[in-house]
Amino acid sequence: MDKFIKITGVAAPIPLINIDTDMIIPKLFLKTIKRSGLGVHLFDEMRYNDDGSEKPEFVLNQPAYRNAEIVVAGDNFGCGSSREHAPWAIKDFGIKCVISTSFADIFFNNCFKNGILPITLPQEQVDVLMKDAEKGANARMTIDLETQEITTSDGDVIKFNVDDFKKHCLLEGLDDIGLTMEKTDSISKFETMAASARPWV
């Protein structure tokens, strides 16, 4: 997995609430058996007209935001389906961090498996960052995972929380499966215990 340590980049404002995973990546792109190549379809229905041309009003189609690496979004981002295609599309586009007042549980976990940092902040702070993001390409934000700080284009600093284990994995780019396989003995021990306690399982 790619590491996430510190990024400085343009933040795209998407102030909608309840952005669901069908909006992030519609189901017709779920038929792939690969993880890559989904960035072009990110936010497909909001981003493109039926003839495939771009909708100029959509934020990621605007020149200032075409290379955005951060998204600041409304409440309950990533609700709906468990499809990991959503964070795959986000990552493939080049976005490495999403900031909102809340995230759907499965989406939130999926982000960490893909080197994306989802940051949850109170409404007032998301409002500040939304305003900062609206300034466009000259307003670059810095996200520092090590210090757990966001620095706005004005130099204001906002602290954020992140789970220690998830932070460690992102900073080091660790593969969960590799970590768990080091615990094979504990798993075997559990299986022996469970086989006698609940043999029907």
Next chain:
Amino acid sequence: MTAPKTLYDKIWDAHVVSEDNDGTALLYIDRHLIHEVTSPQAFEGLRQAGRRVHAPDKTIAVPDHNVPTTLDRTDGIISNEESRIQLDALDKNARDFGVHYYPVDDVRQGIVHIVGPEQGWTLPGMTVVCGDSHTATHGAFGALAHGIGTSEVEHVLATQTLIQQKSKNMKVEITGKLRPGVTAKDITLAVIGETGTAGGTGYVIEYCGEAIRDLSMEGRMTVCNMAIEGGARAGLIAPDETTFEYVEGRPHAPKGAQWETALEWWKTLYSDDDAHFDKVLVLKGEDIAPVVTWGTSPEDVLPITAYVPAPEDFEGGKVDAAARSLDYMGLTPGTKLTDIVINTVFIGSCTNGRIEDLRAAAEIVKGKKVAEGVRALVVPGSGLVRAQAEDEGLGKIFTEAGFEWRLAGCSMCLAMNDDQLAPGDRSASTSNRNFEGRQGKGGRTHLVSPVMAAAAAITGHLTDVRDLM
């Protein structure tokens, strides 16, 4: 004396392999269900790392999202090339790695969340995961069940465990009795209407109360199925005689002495009297009406007797969201919900594709005809549900009324197969999501119960089913 525990606490504690100081736990997974959409990349990951499936005996594969539901599918023709590749990939992965598998031509095939309980794979007190958010369904058995992403699918395949942080406990109590025409679907939608789609985020919900106890297993599965729509990680209902009666005799349920041992443990699976819940919601069963969604979020719920709301009826970010929803749905504030004309009816999905759902819908449909200009589909949740419905004469009731009577699959719930809404189509649907484009690009979805969907099919507009009873 140990501290009082919730049902969730008990199941969690029984599955912790190891726990770190910060509360990050390695949780053992008893059942891993897989389907064709969220598993190919996970198997590819296993192959690349040279890993095997840790517990193939606890892994169950069923194709459901992409499968055609038309009667000619047994000819082996799948028009969409990408769908075929995905189904072929599941077939190959299931056989190569030796997991339990119900292929498309097996009568037991169906929607994974219907097949699991039907075959007795889902049992009380288990941990159940699947790369699918509606895994919450299995919580109806008092199993801790939730959706996971593909990276986690790979993690479970490789290790039979998941790295988890414990959620908080929420209790949703539905007191008293439901009124006629009100179903499990109305309960679960009404709860989401109260909590909002993010109200359950960070929680595992335990549903309880007389109205929940009175539900059949089918109804309980409908309630838990949509826990995820309220943002919860999982929904749970404590197992009781209704549960045990449903489970007993299923192909993979324990038998003989093991049944007795299992039963003994299952009967301890309830929340202790003084157990702590971080959040509690109480609704009166008799206050719940048949409901319908008007917008593009499952929280956009109103009783069928209400009117389409206006954006200014809301606050905060919901004002813009409501305006966007109304525009997408092509609805004018102040319109009576029962005046909304539909042209499609979909009865099926992991929410409402079980035998009881079909019985209830058939009861409304019997002897009547689908309204002119309405396309109506009934898609049983599994091949066995379909067979049983035919035995009971339900298939005939639907076809005589003008419904299409299909083979099992996810069908129009998510439009990954040929069953889709065209732009501007408007459906009354028993599925679980009314998101923009969910049932087909530009399609407009009103979520309802099976009896409400049946009523809409007969009249051609959203209808209060109580008027037809």
